[in-house]
Amino acid sequence: MRNALGLMLASVVTALVITGVWFWTSSPRADAAAPQTVAARAAEPLPAPAAAKPALRDDVEITASLSKPAPAPVPVPAAQPMRSACANPDALGVSRTVVIDTTGGPGFGFLQYKQFDFLTDKEVVLTFDDGPWPTTPAVLKALSDECTKAVFFPVGKHTTYHPEILKQVAAAGHTIGSHTWSHSHLDSKKLTEQQVREEIEKGFSAVKMALGAAPAPFFRFPALAHTQAALGYLGTRNIAMFSCDVDSNDFKSSGPDQVIQNVMTKLDKQGKGVILMHDLQKHTALALPTLLRRLKAGGYKVVQMKAKEQLETLPEYDAMLVKDQKMPAVASRPISSVVQTVSQ
Secondary structure, eight states, X not given: OHHHHHHHHHHHHHHHHHHHHHHHHHSOOTTSOOOOOHHHHHHSOOOOOOOOOOOOTTXXXXXXXXXXXXXXXXXXXXXXXXXXXXXXXXXXXXXXXXXXXXXXXXXXXTTTOOSOOOOOTTEEEEEEESOOOTTHHHHHHHHHHTTOOOEEEOOHHHHHHOHHHHHHHHHTTOEEOBOOSSOOOTTOTTSOHHHHHHHHHHHHHHHHHHHTSOOOSEEOOGGGXXXXXXXXXXXXXXXXXXXXXXXXXXXXXXXXXXXXXXXXXXXXXXXXXXXXXETTOHHHHHHHHHHHHHHHHTTOEEEEEEESSOOOOOHHHHHHHHHHHOOOSSOSSOHHHXXXXXXX
């Protein structure tokens, strides 16, 4: 009896389980989506893309670089000490550089030309005449030691004697003009107008021949002796004329101390100006180191003068100079009549 009742209960439970499974699988679920065909899924709009982020600068390069392995670190060079343009920290130096437009032949130096007062109080321009000469390198050294610059007015003939010294002047960065061909006084009544022009032009051509480059259109008359005709000619050639404010009178000084005294006494009285000296003079070469230190101690500052454009020399005078410098290539006498061996 008990066995029959147990079998009956088991049958009822099995039937109930089967019925529940069928009911669960066949009835639609509230949270299930309706089945879709392939066509329906294809027609469904794609989801909207996410909002684009603002592009970074050079984002393409940045992205590409990020995809590459990180480069090896670049070695950083050791810090180098700053090099001063001047080895002397207490040098006189150059306070400013001016560029001169020489159109029409302006004049500088109030002793004679009072057109352009461009120097301020305590400013000076250093100038040297009559070189190049064996004393010139000592002048260049003194200027170099004080890291300062000057204007040189060489004599044409002297440049043919010592072209290598004039090249040293140019290499040191100084301005080079001219002081005639032979240092003739151009106010002499013995010179014709053509001879005056030749003195001027051959002087510049000699500088060009020595340097292999055009000189500055800066000119100083020997002994500061000019004529109206010469002034007019320089104006047509757009060459600036230089006189001075302070004459060192070094050519008639008794020694270096006298040169220094002459310059400083006049300069302290005037307060500024173009200083005239001669690199030909031994006393000047010896005085210059001390003189430059005196200028520094006195609060004076050097102004360097440069030309806006270099001078274009005249071909006929260039050719004349070359012709004058030629030596005979063919002997007029046999060697045996000139050179005889007396011992061997």
